[in-house]
Amino acid sequence: MALPAAKQGALNGRLATLSLPEAGAWGTEARRDALARLEAMGLPGRRDEYWRFTDPGLLNAAEPATAAAFENDEAPLFSAVDRLKLVFVDGVFSPEKSDDIALEGLEIERLSEAMSRDIHWVREVYGVLEAGAHSPVPRPHAALNTAFARDGICIRATGKVSKPVSLIYLHEDAGSDAILHHVIRVEPGAEMTLLENGPAAARFNKCLEVDVADTGRFNHVRAQGRDHERVAVTHVFARLGAESTFKSFTMTVNGVMTRNEAVIDLTGPDATAHIAGACLGDGAKAAFHHDDTVFVRHRAENCESRQVFKKVLRNGATGVFQGKILVDPGAQKTDGYQISQSLLLDGDSQFLAKPELEIYADDVKCSHGSTSGAIDETGLFYLRSRGIPEGEATDLMVIAFLAEAIDEIEDSVLAEDVIERLKGWLARRRRS
Amino acid sequence: MLEIRNLHVKLEEEDKQILKGVDLTIEPGTVHAIMGPNGSGKSTLSYVLSGRDGYEVTEGSASLEGQDLLSMEPEERAAAGLFLAFQYPVEIPGVGNMTFLRTAVNAQRVARGQDEMSAADFLKLVREKAKDLKIDADMLKRPVNVGFSGGEKKRNEILQMAMLEPKMCILDETDSGLDVDAMKLVSDGVNALRDAGRSFLVITHYQRLLDHIRPDIVHIMANGRIIRTGGPDLALEVETNGYGDLLAEVG
Ligand SMILES: Nc1ncnc2c1ncn2[C@@H]1O[C@H](COP(=O)(O)OP(=O)(O)OP(=O)(O)O)[C@@H](O)[C@H]1O
Ligand SMILES: [Mg+2]
Numbered sequence: 001m002a003l004p005a006a007k008q009g010a011l012n013g014r015l016a017t018l019s020l021p022e023a024g025a026w027g028t029e030a031r032r033d034a035l036a037r038l039e040a041m042g043l044p045g046r047r048d049e050y051w052r053f054t055d056p057g058l059l060n061a062a063e064p065a066t067a068a069a070f071e072n073d074e075a076p077l078f079s080a081v082d083r084l085k086l087v088f089v090d091g092v093f094s095p096e097k098s099d100d101i102a103l104e105g106l107e108i109e110r111l112s113e114a115m116s117r118d119i120h121w122v123r124e125v126y127g128v129l130e131a132g133a134h135s136p137v138p139r140p141h142a143a144l145n146t147a148f149a150r151d152g153i154c155i156r157a158t159g160k161v162s163k164p165v166s167l168i169y170l171h172e173d174a175g176s177d178a179i180l181h182h183v184i185r186v187e188p189g190a191e192m193t194l195l196e197n198g199p200a201a202a203r204f205n206k207c208l209e210v211d212v213a214d215t216g217r218f219n220h221v222r223a224q225g226r227d228h229e230r231v232a233v234t235h236v237f238a239r240l241g242a243e244s245t246f247k248s249f250t251m252t253v254n255g256v257m258t259r260n261e262a263v264i265d266l267t268g269p270d271a272t273a274h275i276a277g278a279c280l281g282d283g284a285k286a287a288f289h290h291d292d293t294v295f296v297r298h299r300a301e302n303c304e305s306r307q308v309f310k311k312v313l314r315n316g317a318t319g320v321f322q323g324k325i326l327v328d329p330g331a332q333k334t335d336g337y338q339i340s341q342s343l344l345l346d347g348d349s350q351f352l353a354k355p356e357l358e359i360y361a362d363d364v365k366c367s368h369g370s371t372s373g374a375i376d377e378t379g380l381f382y383l384r385s386r387g388i389p390e391g392e393a394t395d396l397m398v399i400a401f402l403a404e405a406i407d408e409i410e411d412s413v414l415a416e417d418v419i420e421r422l423k424g425w426l427a428r429r430r431r432s
Numbered sequence: 433m434l435e436i437r438n439l440h441v442k443l444e445e446e447d448k449q450i451l452k453g454v455d456l457t458i459e460p461g462t463v464h465a466i467m468g469p470n471g472s473g474k475s476t477l478s479y480v481l482s483g484r485d486g487y488e489v490t491e492g493s494a495s496l497e498g499q500d501l502l503s504m505e506p507e508e509r510a511a512a513g514l515f516l517a518f519q520y521p522v523e524i525p526g527v528g529n530m531t532f533l534r535t536a537v538n539a540q541r542v543a544r545g546q547d548e549m550s551a552a553d554f555l556k557l558v559r560e561k562a563k564d565l566k567i568d569a570d571m572l573k574r575p576v577n578v579g580f581s582g583g584e585k586k587r588n589e590i591l592q593m594a595m596l597e598p599k600m601c602i603l604d605e606t607d608s609g610l611d612v613d614a615m616k617l618v619s620d621g622v623n624a625l626r627d628a629g630r631s632f633l634v635i636t637h638y639q640r641l642l643d644h645i646r647p648d649i650v651h652i653m654a655n656g657r658i659i660r661t662g663g664p665d666l667a668l669e670v671e672t673n674g675y676g677d678l679l680a681e682v683g
Binding site: 376377378379381382383384385386387388389390392393396397399400401402403404 | 483484485505507510511518522523524525526527531535536539540576592
């Protein structure tokens with residue numbers, strides 16, 4: 001079926017600046033298949049469902065808009081955490097800046113290495129989770145990513161890993177257009193934590209495919225932020241086996257445009273998936289638009305899922321949440337929870353939410369809620385009456401508002417680090 | 433200490449006059465009580481003094497040790513030494529009681545040009561004061577007032593007062609909702625803070641509290657004014673006769 005002219009036009013424009021990397025072995029095929037998926041979908045347009053609140057223009061454009069790297073004397077997040085550091089500069093892995101790729105319980109390889117081998121576990125995951133995630137909602141930028149990813153890291157966890165793997169995304173080139181694709185497999189009984197932080201590039205398209213086998217545990221904490229003008233579209237595709245656990249938390253500050261998509265498939269019984277986001281948006285220095293589009297599918301019995309998304313918005317910032325819990329027939333005893341809330345610090349900011357439940361099983365417990373409100377003036381007065389200045393009192397209430405999302409970070413040291421970072425950001429805003 | 437002159441206050445949003453010329457002078461080291469019928473303006477007075485939004489001062493003045501209270505932000509009033517124990521303490525989900533106390537103590541210290549208190553010193557102090565008020569560690573950890581019983585909330589107000597060591601303490605019906613033992617704890621807490629440099633304004637409906645916290649002076653407020661001022665006996669008179677006679681006297 002031919003694409004509408006607008007979509008075809010946007011696609012042609014975007015493809016003109018891209019070329020399929022030479023992959024060799026199965027990689028070439030995986031990329032070609034992804035390109036075929038993309039060509040069938042076209043690029044998103046404002047009229048597409050799930051793109052009504054977010055303009056994909058900056059993502060679709062042939063070239064990225066330039067984004068200056070943001071100078072700031074603050075130590076990056078996770079600096080004090082003992083971790084295995086893997087550094088990317090404008091979306092390209094830098095062995096010099098990274099630690100030695102070796103950690104007990106982990107196999108780590110660059111995507112290009114994995115693709116160059118005929119037989120490799122990555123083949124069972126790369127583009128596979130992505131390909132399965134286009135129904136009912138197409139995700140063209142993810143297919144584009146699979147086809148054109150320039151780099152990425154493949155991690156297989158085979159045991160309990162002693163420290164987190166930390167992906168650090170440096171941004172140096174004001175015109176960089178990074179496409180990264182990571183693949184993770186957590187084997188039965190294995191457990192790992194993945195950290196991600198850094199602005200990455202002027203425009204950043206990232207896919208993270210995570211395959212958690214039965215009884216595996218995957219923890220994920222990431223921070224997107226800093227550079228005001230950066231544009232990002234990210235995807236997390238997770239497939240969860242029986243009794244496995246997946247926990248992902250994202251903190252976002254700054255960024256003219258961020259679209260975070262997550263597709264989580266609970267395929268085995270008794271699995272747990274928690275996905276959370278805390279976002280601080282201020283439209284004063286540059287526009288701020290943040291979109292979380294989350295799709296959790298319960299395919300098996302007795303699984304638990306939680307979506308907790310909180311956004312604090314001011315000075316014309318826009319927050320979007322589109323979240324769905326889909327419960328398949330037969331996924332009895334599902335426990336699904338979804339909450340999306342925004343705290344609007346002024347009248348200029350807006351929060352657009354589309355919470356959805358689609359349930360085809362009868363013995364389930366699912367709830368969702370979405371709210372948008374201003375700061376509690378009575379609470380603010382109470383704090384001020386104890387001598388806490390208005391700005392500081394507001395920050396306390398803001399952090400309190402985000403707490404339910406931050407609580408989803410299991411590791412208290414990481415959670416504390418995130419809280420300190422949010423406080424720092426708030427304090428800087430107060431001074432400027 | 434506190435000097436209120438001819439204070440007239442109306443609601444900002446409505447054309448409703450609530451305080452209609454309040455005069456009140458509180459000397460350092462004294463305890464004053466205000467009694468008065470429901471809706472007479474006692475809480476409003478305490479809110480206006482502490483700087484809550486929603487009220488408009490149309491006439492008159494209020495000063496704390498010579499500083500014009502009404503031109504100050506609520507936090508400046510607090511740093512200047514004013515404290516209000518709320519009639520209805522506010523719940524603040526997500527903000528830990530301990531964090532709240534520490535932020536408040538340090539904010540006031542900074543405002544007064546003092547160093548912040550170290551975490552260890554703070555912890556020691558708060559534990560000591562909490563113990564006196566029978567506030568357990570769990571209550572200190574929980575979010576401010578969230579899930580606290582009525583009496584726990586009131587004790588938490590007194591804990592804040594004890595930590596902040598204000599000069600002018602206003603207690604708005606701190607006795608309401610307290611059981612007999614809690615009333616004793618709270619009164620002991622207040623009495624422990626009494627000294628020559630500190631004054632209290634105790635708003636209450638009941639003589640019972642004033643048995644524990646002996647006031648020097650008692651005022652009766654009605655319809656936005658202080659209609660009678662006297663010694664401790666005045667409270668006893670109200671307790672036995674109600675407000676009828678007093679109200680009739682002023683017409
Ligand atoms: N924000 C407000 N909006 C509307 N009415 C108000 C407001 N604040 C005070 N009032 C009114 O002003 C009057 C005085 O109220 P206030 O709370 O000061 O009385 P009070 O003396 O403390 O009473 P109580 O003994 O019941 O606590 C009441 O009629 C009350 O309804
Ligand atoms: Mg009252």
